[in-house]
Amino acid sequence: MADSLRDLLNENVQRTEESGYYAGLRTLSLRNQDPFRWEEAVTKLVAAAVAAREVAVHIAASPLTRSLGETCFALYTPDGDAVALSTGIIVHVHTMSEDIKTMIGDGYESFPGIRDGDIFSNNDPMLGNVHTTDIHTILPIFYHGELVGWSGGVTHQVDIGGITPGHDIVAATSRYEDGLYMTNEKIGEQDRLYPHYLLRSRQGVRTPLYYDLDEKARISGSEMIKRNVIAFIEEYGLDFYHQISREVIEFSRRNFLARSRERLVPGRFRAVSFADTPFAKEAWQPQAKRDILHHLPIEVNVRPDGSLKVDYEGNSGYGAFAWNTALSSVLGALWVVLTQMLGYGEVVNEGFNLGLETYRPKGTWLNNNEVYDLSRQTPWFLTIPIYTGLYRNLQRSFFGRGYIEEGTAGYGLSADATQGGMVLSGLTGEPQQMYAPITTFEISSVGFGANPVRDGLDHGYAMFNPEADMGDVEDWERLQVGLRYLSRRLKPDTAGYGRRRGGSGFETMGLLYGVQSATVFSVNMGQVFPNAGNAGGYPAYSAYTLHAHGTDIVERFAKQQEYPRGDHPDHPEIDDHLVASQIDRLPYATYYPRSFADGDLVYMKYTGGSGYGDPLERSLAACEKDLQEGIYTLRVMSDVYGIVVSCDQLGNNYVDIEASQQLRHEMRQRRQSRSVPFAEFYQFERERLQSGELIGPVREMYRDLSQVGKRFWETSFLATWQLPQEFMLSWGDPS
Amino acid sequence: MEVTKEQIKRMGSMLDGCMSSKELFQVIADEKDPHAFDVLITYVQGKVAWTEPILLPLTDHLMIVAKETGKQRQAIVKCTCGHEFTEYRVNWKVQANVYVRRSEESFQELYPQGMHATEGWHEIREYYCPGCFALLDVEAVPPGYPPVFDALPDLQTFYRDWLMRSLPVDPHEFEDFTTQYIADNFAQREV
Numbered sequence: 063m064a065d066s067l068r069d070l071l072n073e074n075v076q077r078t079e080e081s082g083y084y085a086g087l088r089t090l091s092l093r094n095q096d097p098f099r100w101e102e103a104v105t106k107l108v109a110a111a112v113a114a115r116e117v118a119v120h121i122a123a124s125p126l127t128r129s130l131g132e133t134c135f136a137l138y139t140p141d142g143d144a145v146a147l148s149t150g151i152i153v154h155v156h157t158m159s160e161d162i163k164t165m166i167g168d169g170y171e172s173f174p175g176i177r178d179g180d181i182f183s184n185n186d187p188m189l190g191n192v193h194t195t196d197i198h199t200i201l202p203i204f205y206h207g208e209l210v211g212w213s214g215g216v217t218h219q220v221d222i223g224g225i226t227p228g229h230d231i232v233a234a235t236s237r238y239e240d241g242l243y244m245t246n247e248k249i250g251e252q253d254r255l256y257p258h259y260l261l262r263s264r265q266g267v268r269t270p271l272y273y274d275l276d277e278k279a280r281i282s283g284s285e286m287i288k289r290n291v292i293a294f295i296e297e298y299g300l301d302f303y304h305q306i307s308r309e310v311i312e313f314s315r316r317n318f319l320a321r322s323r324e325r326l327v328p329g330r331f332r333a334v335s336f337a338d339t340p341f342a343k344e345a346w347q348p349q350a351k352r353d354i355l356h357h358l359p360i361e362v363n364v365r366p367d368g369s370l371k372v373d374y375e376g377n378s379g380y381g382a383f384a385w386n387t388a389l390s391s392v393l394g395a396l397w398v399v400l401t402q403m404l405g406y407g408e409v410v411n412e413g414f415n416l417g418l419e420t421y422r423p424k425g426t427w428l429n430n431n432e433v434y435d436l437s438r439q440t441p442w443f444l445t446i447p448i449y450t451g452l453y454r455n456l457q458r459s460f461f462g463r464g465y466i467e468e469g470t471a472g473y474g475l476s477a478d479a480t481q482g483g484m485v486l487s488g489l490t491g492e493p494q495q496m497y498a499p500i501t502t503f504e505i506s507s508v509g510f511g512a513n514p515v516r517d518g519l520d521h522g523y524a525m526f527n528p529e530a531d532m533g534d535v536e537d538w539e540r541l542q543v544g545l546r547y548l549s550r551r552l553k554p555d556t557a558g559y560g561r562r563r564g565g566s567g568f569e570t571m572g573l574l575y576g577v578q579s580a581t582v583f584s585v586n587m588g589q590v591f592p593n594a595g596n597a598g599g600y601p602a603y604s605a606y607t608l609h610a611h612g613t614d615i616v617e618r619f620a621k622q623q624e625y626p627r628g629d630h631p632d633h634p635e636i637d638d639h640l641v642a643s644q645i646d647r648l649p650y651a652t653y654y655p656r657s658f659a660d661g662d663l664v665y666m667k668y669t670g671g672s673g674y675g676d677p678l679e680r681s682l683a684a685c686e687k688d689l690q691e692g693i694y695t696l697r698v699m700s701d702v703y704g705i706v707v708s709c710d711q712l713g714n715n716y717v718d719i720e721a722s723q724q725l726r727h728e729m730r731q732r733r734q735s736r737s738v739p740f741a742e743f744y745q746f747e748r749e750r751l752q753s754g755e756l757i758g759p760v761r762e763m764y765r766d767l768s769q770v771g772k773r774f775w776e777t778s779f780l781a782t783w784q785l786p787q788e789f790m791l792s793w794g795d796p797s
Numbered sequence: 798m799e800v801t802k803e804q805i806k807r808m809g810s811m812l813d814g815c816m817s818s819k820e821l822f823q824v825i826a827d828e829k830d831p832h833a834f835d836v837l838i839t840y841v842q843g844k845v846a847w848t849e850p851i852l853l854p855l856t857d858h859l860m861i862v863a864k865e866t867g868k869q870r871q872a873i874v875k876c877t878c879g880h881e882f883t884e885y886r887v888n889w890k891v892q893a894n895v896y897v898r899r900s901e902e903s904f905q906e907l908y909p910q911g912m913h914a915t916e917g918w919h920e921i922r923e924y925y926c927p928g929c930f931a932l933l934d935v936e937a938v939p940p941g942y943p944p945v946f947d948a949l950p951d952l953q954t955f956y957r958d959w960l961m962r963s964l965p966v967d968p969h970e971f972e973d974f975t976t977q978y979i980a981d982n983f984a985q986r987e988v
Contacts, residue, residue: 323959324829327853329950330973334938338918355918355939366954458948462853464833466811467825514857515811516821555909561857589915591937596947597856598932600921603912631911649915675857676932681814695909702907733930737894737923744891744983751941757917760939781976782943784985 067166067176067209071141084143084312084416092305093313103298104146104310108409110290111135111148114215114283121282123275124220125541126229129533130506132218135283137291137307138162140209143412145307151196151218151527152401153394156415158198158214160190160390165246174248178204181250181281183259185222186243187388187438188431192395194240194439195219195229199249199280203288205295210303213287215280220501220541221483223267224439226655227499228481232583233654234384234437235350241439242266253285268483269499314413319368321404322417326364327462333451334359335472337444338589338759339383340650350382355590355759356427356444357767359774360451364459370418372396372452376774377423379766380430387441392428393420395445395526396452402528403456403469425770443585443652446475446525450511450593450672457513457596457674470511471560471596474567474669476524477586478605479505482655484544489660490576498543500582502572502666504550507532509557509565509670512599517684518557518565518671520693544577545664549627553667554695557688559702560599560673561680566693567602567670569628573615573663580658582609584666586651592669599673600702605651608665610636612643615661629665632697636663677703678726686717704729748783765790804836805843812840812857834960847879850965853950858931861885861952863965872952872966880928888946888975891982893924893933899940946975 077086093100114135119128126132134150142162144155161184170176182200185191191198200214224231224241234240242263249259255277263277264270295303339354361373380386393415400418401410408414422429427444430436450472457469480502488494507530510523524530535547548571558564574580584607586592591601608629618625618639626635636645640663658664685705688694696715699705706721754761768775768790780789810816811824830836838851841860849862852872859882862875874882874889882889898904898921904913907921914921914937922936922944936945951971956964 324831327950328954328959329948329952329971331948332945333947334942334945336919336937336939338915364951366951366958455948458855459950462855462948462950464808464835464837464854465829466808466833466837467821515814515816516818555912559907589918590939591914591919591921594937595935597858598934600907600935601937603908604914606911630909632909647911649911678932679857684814698907698909730930733896733923733925733932734894737896737925737930739927740891740893740895741983743895743897743922744979747941748985756940759918760941763939764941777976778943782979783941784980784983 065169065171067140067171068169071163071166074141078416084315084413085308087308087312090309090313092302092309100306103306104409106294107137107146107307107310110287111137111146114286115148115150117286118215118279118283121275122217122279124272125533125537126220126501126503127217127276127279129537130503130527130531131529132527133216133279135213135215135287137287138212138214139307140211142166142212143311145211145310145411147410149529151216151398152410153192153398153526154216155397155410156393156412157190157192157390158200158216159412161198161200161246162212164189176202176209177251178202179252180248181255182246183244183249184246186245187391187441189246190390192391193441194222194224194243197244197276197280199277199284201284201288203291205292205300210295210300211291211307213284213291215283217276217280219267219276220272220499221268226581226583227268227483228583229501230440230442230479230481230585231384232440232585232652233346234439235345235347235382236437237435240437268497310409311411311413314409314411315416317408318405318414318417322364322368322370325404325463325465325468326456326459328364328366329459331362331364331455331458332359333454335447335450335593336590337447337587338650340589340652341383344652344654346654347382353759354381354383355763357763358444358448358451360448360455362452362455371421372418373421374426374428375421375423376767376771376778377426377428378763379425379770380427380433380436384437384440385443386427386430386436386438387445388431388438391438391441391445392422395449398526399449399452403453423770440585442526446477447587447592449525453511454594454596461514466514468513470513470518470671471564471599471674472511472593472672473523473525474508474510474565474602474671475587475592476505476508476526477592478584478651478666478668479503480572480582480584480664480666482580482582484574484577484580486544487576487578487660492543492576495578498541500542500545500580502538502542504532504570504666504668506530508668509567509602511671512558512560512562512564512674514562514674517563520566521552521568521668523565523671544574544580546573546575548573548625551628552692553628554630554692555698556603556670557693558593558595558600558602558670558672559677560595561675561677562599562673563680563688563693564595564599564602564671564673567668569668570666571627571663572666574658574660577660581655582658582664583653583655584651586669588650588652593672595672596674598676600677601672602670605667605669606631607646607648607651607653608636609646609656610640610642610644610663611659613661613663614641615663626663629667630695632695678729682717682719682722689715689717700725751783751785800832800836800839804830804832805840808836808840841877845877847875849875852952852964852966853955855948856933858926858933859889861950870966876926876928876931878926878929878931880926883978885952886949886972886974887978888944890924890934890944891975891978894927896923896925897921946973949973
């Protein structure tokens with residue numbers, strides 16, 4: 063009896079492996095007997111999770127949970143398989159599952175024991191979870207003394223007590239800088255939190271009020287699921303509950319395979335994205351002071367039975383940065399995008415997880431559990447860009463099957479999460495010395511990618527949360543007292559170019575006002591293109607950094623003069639409408655915390671989606687609409703889309719059809735005259751590799767691949783360029 | 798598989814951008830047309846000036862078609878303009894024309910200053926059809942990066958096991974022959 067859960071876990075794993083069906087369920091007997099009752103019952107279980115979330119968001123304090131819904135709730139079998147999941151950040155279809163399975167595997171049933179009223183928590187990616195900022199609260203569900211399942215909730219915190227403020231920390235280079243860790247801990251019993259846990263959590267973060275209320279939200283939601291499950295068992299009986307909670311998982315597994323075979327084409331699909339870590343100048347810690355180019359390829363194999371094999375061969379190694387991750391982070395991010403493309407409309411649960419296999423080479427940023435002390439605080443830095451490749455791969459497969467309306471050429475990166483903290487001066491009525499976090503989360507509404515039949519959605523997509531919501535400015539200002547929004551508007555030239563354009567990004571000029579001191583940092587891609595398009599579409603723009611210190615903005619307000627509300631580097635408003643003692647414009651967009659003073663400006667900009675198809679084939683009507691909506695500047699309209707703009711007597715711009723057609727014709731001729739046959743390009747690139755004419759981070763990326771991505775290195779890199787095995791040696795010392 | 802004129806018209810209207818957003822949303826949200834594959838092929842086949850049967854569409858312009866050469870029946874990649882690339886198990890990019898943007902200046906032909914990758918970190922490769930100079934693919938990759946083979950469909954499994962149809966090309970292995978093609982066709986020049 064002592065380890066009955068471990069036996070159950072092992073039995074189900076064995077039954078699944080031996081039979082090929084979840085828990086050996088070759089037939090769905092309950093569903094076959096009475097499908098209507100089955101559907102009704104499943105709906106009640108899903109509704110329990112959804113209702114928990116809807117209530118919990120009103121208990122939470124942080125706008126991240128309350129306004130944006132950065133939370134989800136789930137029901138699990140006794141051995142930890144997800145049965146039903148709420149809406150929201152469905153990243154966590156498998157993460158809490160990992161927590162539960164780890165606790166069972168580690169013998170928690172014997173010691174410290176699992177009893178009715180116990181409360182467990184985890185935020186360690188090595189055991190489950192995505193990053194420390196996502197806190198899990200998990201309750202065992204008992205019915206007349208028998209453990210019949212688990213309920214769990216997760217919310218995204220404003221601050222987790224790391225080396226700096228923030229929810230996605232830049233400056234953490236080891237586990238000891240990640241902040242508060244709950245490592246599959248029992249944090250309460252008899253439905254009460256332990257006093258030592260309350261002390262530790264309140265004193266371990268910079269925003270204890272938000273932490274406390276979010277904790278209550280998670281407990282309340284999980285408790286709601288628990289009570290609904292007990293009511294369910296009272297209504298349907300215990301045997302029915304056990305059976306249906308397994309059947310719904312097997313049902314979802316079958317649905318996933320059937321959907322895959324309905325929508326996709328079997329075969330191999332490849333895409334790659336990159337990320338830049340500009341730490342040579344930015345990092346404080348000596349071990350982190352280098353610039354890194356991260357290689358993020360993803361290969362999807364759609365197998366004959368409809369299952370997917372996701373192959374991460376060739377991904378870069380781990381390092382002294384916060385972007386490392388563990389299994390559940392990788393799977394979590396995979397699932398949140400896969401459910402949006404293939405799994406929508408179904409019951410999302412462990413069954414989906416059984417429809418795929420992953421290969422994650424050891425020693426990479428996404429498989430490194432043997433290295434205990436790595437920071438795994440901000441894995442989103444790499445998991446967000448890598449899965450643009452998943453979208454691009456599946457879009458190609460959908461297209462081949464005739465479902466041209468499905469999938470996209472990726473998405474804008476949910477990046478530029480400006481964060482930090484402020485001590486208020488009291489100027490605007492708040493208590494002096496009060497601390498307020500900077501925790502912008504407009505990354506929840508970036509541009510979506512295009513596909514063959516439509517443009518991408520403008521400023522309305524978040525890969526990690528299908529219910530994208532940027533939140534109200536007023537809500538943000540209430541939380542981030544001291545960081546004022548001077549604007550929130552569309553940022554021109556941010557939509558990836560293409561026959562169908564990507565969704566546009568947007569921009570915000572932030573003013574620090576009423577602060578005694580402030581620190582600010584951010585994350586985004588600046589030295590690489592953040593994504594790429596499909597079928598001739600271009601990547602969206604790369605980000606950058608813009609700050610202004612020692613400004614005359616307060617005087618400008620007093621005199622009712624214009625002030626900068628955005629930035630376009632070709633004609634910067636900040637030059638015309640501001641006097642500043644220092645303007646920092648950096649080519650990269652990930653920077654360590656910097657000091658700011660009252661009256662300083664922080665510019666925030668959000669990414670666009672990538673394009674689909676040849677921009678010269680974009681209809682003139684669509685181009686005219688872009689022009690009128692300010693999606694692009696005249697220069698981009700001309701140089702990328704071949705659009706000649708004329709102005710009517712009323713001063714309105716319109717597309718000159720004849721002149722545009724002529725310009726497009728000339729641009730096609732220019733393509734012919736300046737492009738070269740592949741063979742010529744091949745020789746040029748190969749010779750450049752042989753002569754070693756590459757910048758340090760690129761050379762280091764290839765050197766790293768020769769160690770942690772040997773299959774990629776040998777079968778793709780060396781074989782393509784016809785280079786010998788010892789090739790790398792000729793490059794000498796990378797320094 | 799017979800498809801109706803209405804189905805073909807709807808496919809064309811989606812691709813050409815004539816369909817309203819509301820109608821398009823319905824297409825996305827409704828149950829899928831089980832004949833979409835045949836509709837797309839029929840639509841494209843009706844638009845192109847050549848007759849090789851389309852086996853699988855890859856993009857707006859690139860199609861895998863059945864090509865008879867003597868007694869050989871191969872699956873090759875063909876552009877809607879009629880230009881023929883090599884067989885589909887070799888990355889079509891090795892027979893495309895390429896223009897590479899490596900410098901700040903060339904990035905700034907497309908992107909505002911500062912809103913593009915840093916020179917040396919990334920280059921933009923534009924792959925054109927040598928027949929019509931349509932832009933077929935864009936890669937944003939570091940210098941020296943092998944060209945990406947975007948899509949290698951398993952045609953035989955698709956036709957035989959998923960569509961339950963015969964594939965009108967000779968039986969063949971499902972394998973990537975790109976590096977073999979490169980070794981056979983591009984002489985090594987040592988620096």
